Amino acid sequence: MNYNKLSAEPIALILAIISLVLGVLGCCCYGILAFIPLVLSIIGLVLANNSLKEYYQNQEAFSIQSKNNVNLAKTLNIVSIVINGIIFLFGIIVLLIYGTIISSSVLKGIQQKDNFEKLEYQLDSLETPYEFQEESNTKIDTTQIK
Template sequence: MEQQKLPNVTLILVLGIASIILCWCYGVLGLILSIIALILAMNSSKTYKANPEDYTNYSALKTAKLVSIIGLVLNILFLIFIIGFIMWIGWDVVMSQDQELIQERMNELLNN
């Protein structure tokens, strides 16, 4: 039987890289992409473990999974930062989008 490549490895890698790039979109879009990539990676890993002699690119799958995990961690950290910033400044100030009010609130908080 001829060996073949694991399914979705390239897609998993692309989703992992995209999740790292998009982590600056408030952590939500990149978080979704990294979760999808990790689910696909788990499915491909199960496929490999069922018949390891049939597939050749397991090392690429491990790399793609690592990239997805890095994307997941970065997105979670950025989401925590955004939530902390909103709690620190105040939701009303953030929603007003008034730069002077934001600067004033930050100065008040830093001087206390």
């Protein structure tokens, strides 16, 4: 009986656990940093697949427990990729929604400022003739009494 371990047995399992924990913690910040555990999961999955290929090429050299651990790491990495992928897409959608809301409010503010400046200009241009007409009407408007 051989007790040799596969090359990626510990590291694939560690990457799977770390990526799952970081993925759950990434939910707290709207998934903005979800690409980090996503990358870790992909690396862990590649390492687990390479170790399984190594096991199937020479089954006598490695223990079955090591193969089972790598299969567990592969499964956890796949679960982590799915969860972190969903969190990452959710983060992108949230950023797009916030970006749309912020850009529309900034655009409305700019338009309101432009409208206010136009209105201010129109009021300035209207006040002078109106005041002049009032003054001229009071001076010209006289009645003759017979």
